[in-house]
Amino acid sequence: MTLALALEQLLNGLQLGVMLFLMAAGLTLIFGVMGLINLAHGSLYMVGAFACATVAAWTGSFWIGLIASLIAAAAAGAIVELVVIRRLYDRDHLDQVLATFALILMFSEGTRWLFGSFPLYLDIPPLLQGAVALPGGTEYPVYRLAIILAGAIVAFGLYLLISRTRLGMRIRAGESDREMIGALGVDIRTLYTVVFALGAALAGLAGAMVGALQSVQVGMGEPVLILAFVVIVIGGIGSIKGALLGALLVGVTDTMGRFLLPKILALFVAPAQAGMIGGAAASMLIYIVMAVILAVKPRGLFPAAHA
């Protein structure tokens, strides 16, 4: 194994982590502030990808598509909050899970009805095409580096938003004591809608960025949603910092596991067997990590103050 390969795999893990962070940040924010489990978060990711692919096909520009994905996902999030989610805050988590699971089915079939069952085409913008040379002589796709950069900017932006702005102050206050900030005259209903739309926009952004790299198709959100839940459980539900570290941990563990486990096993058994067993073991690895972390820290790495 060369250093260049290890570096490349590390970047791959980082990129996966950043993408998961965009999903997990919205999910954990919504849970932290509103105490709501939103299974339909993956659908908002899909909405972002489809909006980007459609608008990019109309206008010929990925960038306009990217903006459209933010708007479409935020709008879808706001509408869902106003129409459905608003009625669920006082219910228990089982009702929330049922209702948001129903939303997944509606979003999936609605998207199929509008766009058909075949995957849509969405390509990487010309500016970010191709690969650049890395130290060590290997090459790395520009687009994946751009995703890492975009994720870092979003993480920093979220940090500023939450720690330095009035909206952020209200979000933090909402996390600590919901009734009190309502009593102090803050319009909690609007705050909830804004937070939900913000989370949705982040998911939409992730969907659009990843859509160009993977395939834009119905049901693309659910596998990512499961990973995003793993991330927030590891990071501590309700904590943005936990989401960031959890996402990077899951991204790097998953990538390195897929890469190293078959290699390690190959020292003991035949290559074909090693590939099969290693592949299966690698897909379990993040869940094993989650179980270990929960055994040591039952509330995750960075539990929110009042969860």
Added chain:
Amino acid sequence: MKKMLAAATLALSMSTTGMAFAEPLKIGMITTLSGGGAGLGIDTRDGFMLAIKNAGNKDITVVTEDDAQKPELAVQIADKMIQSDKVDVLTGIVWSNLLMAVAPSAVAQGKFYVSTNAAPAALAGANCNKLYFNAAYQNDNLHEAMGEYANKGYKKMFILAPNYPAGKDSLTGFKRYYKGQLAAEVYTQVGQTDYAAEIAQMRASGADGIFVFLPGGMGIAFMKQFAQSGVKIPVMGPGFSFSQDVLPAIGDAAVGAKASGQWAPDFDNAASKKFLADFQKEYNRLPSIYAVQAYDAAQLIVAAASKASVKNADAFGAELRKADIQSPRGKFKFNTNQHPIQDIYLTEVIKQNGVITNKTVEKIFADHGDAYAKDCKI
């Protein structure tokens, strides 16, 4: 003289259409119409229904249900179709793991199963059944063809497939014919969408060729990411990796890729031209190989139904085995294990008038059967 000719013509037409059995035949189609694999199921359904429509036989009815690519759901639907819909023939399943859950129990209950795609090794050898037919291929076939092709000019191959029955059949089939060295043999998760870790290994492996079996959305994701990675190793795969259902979504990144298939849209025979024109007229898109396979499956059932009653399993099975159809693939007949013997071609992805599609390059195998037929005792 004229009268005799007319009588002969009449007799001839009697023998083809006039003898048709007016026995009703009910077909249950279980296929994937929702979720990530829906594109494959929709092509299956559309190809199948095209042949049913062309046949114009009022006695044949088809009930269709969506399995959402879930084995447990497929089993429930099959039970319902057999018990309450009282179907005679089941068909349509795309995925081998679903087929393994449905087909053995359906044939045990005396129903015919005619597969439009999935063809696991487990049902082709010792566990073959006289009620189970496969109109597509045996899972290993297209991979075997690529193994044979790789022998010309490739010395060190990197091979990759998802970790499920058809994925294992795939790499087994490839290795059965490929004589060179293997750089690596990698199994990925079913439904995986990010291949960065695998592409990095390809770059570092020193392979001179890459073989991937990634049907549906998995292939789209892989090809797009591979094109961006800067890795310059040639990619090849079985036809599913570059089938018409995924090509528009992969885009230019697929152009130049070599694949194996039993059919491509440029086939120069009357049945293929008619199929292509009919399909485009009916659905306004190019058909994939899944559509061709389903079209032939329906043709086989229709042909058998016009000669024998499905209630007489021995006679109906014998008619199915004759495979008296005009396949767009050209030559088509059944092997002793009721899987096809057919030609397999090398295809290349091209861009023609702005449409990305496959073109035939050369024949890899002529009259190719499968490795399991010898274990089948029907």
